[in-house]
Amino acid sequence: MKDKRDKIGWTKEQLVNMDEVEFRARFRERCHHTMEIAIYSAAHKNKKLSQKQTDTAKLYMEAWNERGLSKDLSEYKYVSKLLVYANKLISGEKVSFDDYKPTKLTENDINAFENIIYERRSVRAWKEDDVTDSLIDKILKAGNWAAHGCNLQSIRYAVIREKEAPGLFRGSDIPGGPVHIVICQDMRNYVIFPENWHNILLDCGAAAQNIVLATHTYGLGGCWLTYTSEEMRERIEKYIGLPPEIRFVTYVDIGWPDQTPMPPLRRSVEESVLFRSK
Numbered sequence: 142m143k144d145k146r147d148k149i150g151w152t153k154e155q156l157v158n159m160d161e162v163e164f165r166a167r168f169r170e171r172c173h174h175t176m177e178i179a180i181y182s183a184a185h186k187n188k189k190l191s192q193k194q195t196d197t198a199k200l201y202m203e204a205w206n207e208r209g210l211s212k213d214l215s216e217y218k219y220v221s222k223l224l225v226y227a228n229k230l231i232s233g234e235k236v237s238f239d240d241y242k243p244t245k246l247t248e249n250d251i252n253a254f255e256n257i258i259y260e261r262r263s264v265r266a267w268k269e270d271d272v273t274d275s276l277i278d279k280i281l282k283a284g285n286w287a288a289h290g291c292n293l294q295s296i297r298y299a300v301i302r303e304k305e306a307p308g309l310f311r312g313s314d315i316p317g318g319p320v321h322i323v324i325c326q327d328m329r330n331y332v333i334f335p336e337n338w339h340n341i342l343l344d345c346g347a348a349a350q351n352i353v354l355a356t357h358t359y360g361l362g363g364c365w366l367t368y369t370s371e372e373m374r375e376r377i378e379k380y381i382g383l384p385p386e387i388r389f390v391t392y393v394d395i396g397w398p399d400q401t402p403m404p405p406l407r408r409s410v411e412e413s414v415l416f417r418s419k
């Protein structure tokens with residue numbers, strides 16, 4: 142009997158046996174490209190969805206279950222929900238996503254957003270470390286909710302308190318912040334798309350930007366930093382115990398702010414736009 146294959150050639154057996162991180166990345170990417178986008182398009186155009194559009198997702202769900210992975214994991218829950226909508230669209234039922242419409246922002250909300258964008262500063266001096274883990278987790282969650290190429294979700298973190306590892310971040314051009322949020326990427330998520338290498342750093346940058354914005358939003362001060370030598374990178378990777386598949390990319394120091402820098406003024410939009418359609 143011919144084995145069921147997904148569009149890029151994986152059999153269910155291969156999917157069941159491959160590395161779990163790679164499998165979950167493929168699951169997210171394949172369901173995103175073969176079903177998710179088609180569902181929103183069909184719903185928007187009020188068109189029927191082809192049954193074929195769900196074949197890959199169903200194959201991956203079967204492989205997921207055979208692997209015995211938890212049905213509580215986010216991507217499985219999301220794809221299960223998508224399949225409910227897909228089946229409605231296949232049967233010609235109208236589907237609305239109005240329940241997911243974002244909250245309409247008030248003028249105050251918009252002002253707050255603009256304050257966050259324009260008043261966030263790189264803070265390089267902090268008070269004593271009494272940042273709670275729950276506050277740090279809110280910041281990490283904001284990092285996870287950044288846009289991410291193909292929904293691969295490669296971002297991983299290490300949270301290191303300076304007082305627990307004094308001097309570990311020596312080599313930075315500023316004295317260590319009380320809490321270092323080390324942003325890493327699990328490279329197994331990218332095995333699927335080696336040609337999309339340019340997305341890799343962008344994914345990390347998007348997460349880091351959400352992290353500095355969230356840091357400011359919760360009243361903390363943060364500074365986005367980068368290791369300054371291979372020796373520094375290796376020292377920190379060794380301390381965390383990172384396996385070779387997980388790469389330390391950048392880090393953000395956070396804490397309660399103890400300085401108020403002026404905004405380094407930015408180039409105007411006029412000066413930044415190189416081309417604009419007439």
Ligand SMILES: Cc1cc2nc3c(=O)[nH]c(=O)nc-3n(C[C@H](O)[C@H](O)[C@H](O)COP(=O)(O)O)c2cc1C
Pocket residue numbers: 261262263264265314315364365366367402404405
């Ligand atoms: C990728 C990246 C690397 C950075 N590295 C450093 C650094 O090594 N040391 C530092 O003091 N600030 C660093 N910064 C912070 C910038 O200096 C700062 O964002 C810039 O001067 C603008 O100031 P603002 O963040 O207060 O608006 C970095 C920022 C980014 C995005």
